Amino acid sequence: MKFVHAADLHVDSPLRGLEHYEGAPVERVRLATRAALANLVRVCLDEEASLLVISGDLFDGDWNDFNTALFAVGQMQVLRNRGVPVLVIRGNHDSRDEMSYRVPWPDNLRILDCQKPETVVLEDLGVAVHGMSFPRRELTENLVPRYPRPIKGLTNIGLLHTNATGSLDHDSYAPCSVNELVAKGYAYWGLGHIHKREILHEGPYVVYPGNTQGRHVRETGAKGCMVATVADGEVSSLAFRSTDVLRWRREAIVLAPEDGVDELVDAAKLRLRQVADECDGRLAAVRLEIKGRCRAHRELGDEARRLETINELRAAPGDLGADLWVEKIKLETDPPLDREKLRKGRDVLGDLLRSIDAVAADEEALLSLGGHVRKLANKVALELKDEADGGPDFDSRDQLARWLRRAEDELLNRLTAEARS
Numbered sequence: 001m002k003f004v005h006a007a008d009l010h011v012d013s014p015l016r017g018l019e020h021y022e023g024a025p026v027e028r029v030r031l032a033t034r035a036a037l038a039n040l041v042r043v044c045l046d047e048e049a050s051l052l053v054i055s056g057d058l059f060d061g062d063w064n065d066f067n068t069a070l071f072a073v074g075q076m077q078v079l080r081n082r083g084v085p086v087l088v089i090r091g092n093h094d095s096r097d098e099m100s101y102r103v104p105w106p107d108n109l110r111i112l113d114c115q116k117p118e119t120v121v122l123e124d125l126g127v128a129v130h131g132m133s134f135p136r137r138e139l140t141e142n143l144v145p146r147y148p149r150p151i152k153g154l155t156n157i158g159l160l161h162t163n164a165t166g167s168l169d170h171d172s173y174a175p176c177s178v179n180e181l182v183a184k185g186y187a188y189w190g191l192g193h194i195h196k197r198e199i200l201h202e203g204p205y206v207v208y209p210g211n212t213q214g215r216h217v218r219e220t221g222a223k224g225c226m227v228a229t230v231a232d233g234e235v236s237s238l239a240f241r242s243t244d245v246l247r248w249r250r251e252a253i254v255l256a257p258e259d260g261v262d263e264l265v266d267a268a269k270l271r272l273r274q275v276a277d278e279c280d281g282r283l284a285a286v287r288l289e290i291k292g293r294c295r296a297h298r299e300l301g302d303e304a305r306r307l308e309t310i311n312e313l314r315a316a317p318g319d320l321g322a323d324l325w326v327e328k329i330k331l332e333t334d335p336p337l338d339r340e341k342l343r344k345g346r347d348v349l350g351d352l353l354r355s356i357d358a359v360a361a362d363e364e365a366l367l368s369l370g371g372h373v374r375k376l377a378n379k380v381a382l383e384l385k386d387e388a389d390g391g392p393d394f395d396s397r398d399q400l401a402r403w404l405r406r407a408e409d410e411l412l413n414r415l416t417a418e419a420r421s
């Protein structure tokens with residue numbers, strides 16, 4: 001027997017000013033949460049799942065027109081026609097008090113009680129689902145102690161909309177700990193509220209499936225649902241299936257000192273090509289973050305050149321024939337460092353660079369560094385892996401020289417960053 005677990009669909013979630021972005025595919029973004037719901041239903045059918053559970057925030061809030069509800073009803077009717085029951089709890093966004101109207105759901109869908117945890121037994125599946133809906137948005141009480149004991153002889157599934165990880169990105173509603181969920185003795189806890197997919201525990205499973213569709217650039221990567229396979233009353237395997245039609249990405253491009261604007265554009269186009277390939281037929285919404293100490297920094301100081309560059313990158317997806325929208329381009333480059341000039345400086349930085357040179361040139365001083373690094377490495381977990389041979393050698397002159405130059409890079413970056421801010 002298989003069941004599908006989803007949460008935080010936020011169907012018809014508003015766009016948050018997307019129409020102000022140049023060239024934004026407004027319609028496609030607007031319809032993405034609906035398309036993800038349709039894909040969720042398709043996953044249920046493809047996997048021949050016997051049950052769909054939804055752990056809150058099916059809707060983003062009270063809808064503006066009935067089409068939002070009618071679309072969801074239509075999708076649930078597809079599942080009814082295939083004999084698939086759907087059990088739903090309300091979250092903070094679609095709590096009982098938030099929603100003004102009743103939805104004409106088909107009879108395969110049931111919303112669990114908002115006064116106390118309710119148990120639905122599906123005899124033919126050998127499954128008991130326990131869950132409680134949010135009666136109102138602000139629910140700060142831990143609901144877990146009120147959930148019933150597991151029913152012997154059945155596969156017990158708990159549904160809960162909760163901030164179980166103390167995430168600061170989400171309101172701390174119905175907080176609880178993973179330990180108390182595990183202690184309840186259910187086979188599977190289907191959680192909702194945190195939009196990032198995470199398996200908090202295995203044996204028994206405690207799972208956030210994440211939302212079904214990313215809605216902005218802070219919700220990056222593949223989004224979807226979990227497909228659980230039940231054998232002998234336990235969840236024997238769990239698989240992620242994507243449902244998203246639009247994938248948000250943040251791509252950092254770090255330029256080298258000799259890179260100019262031409263290299264910047266080439267590197268960005270190459271990255272956009274890779275992203276489009278990885279998104280596998282979905283629309284990609286990409287934020288480019290261009291960084292690094294590079295020659296391009298000065299060129300971009302010219303306002304016209306800057307605008308030309310931004311527009312060239314915005315137009316790149318068309319050139320590439322890629323289904324991709326460049327959401328934003330952040331040019332966060334820094335000027336390259338002139339080390340020779342800094343070395344001659346009569347200041348702390350100049351002194352530092354000259355001492356590093358002196359150590360590098362003095363074999364004895366360099367080798368004595370090995371002992372210091374070894375002591376440091378023992379005290380703290382230092383990342384000392386060397387690409388050349390996979391392990392640190394505290395007596396190697398070459399390796400010590402490389403570490404010394406790496407330390408110089410790091411110090412220069414930090415000290416000059418301080419000076420600028």
Ligand SMILES: [Mn+2]
Nearest residue numbers: 057091092193
């Ligand atoms: Mn929520």
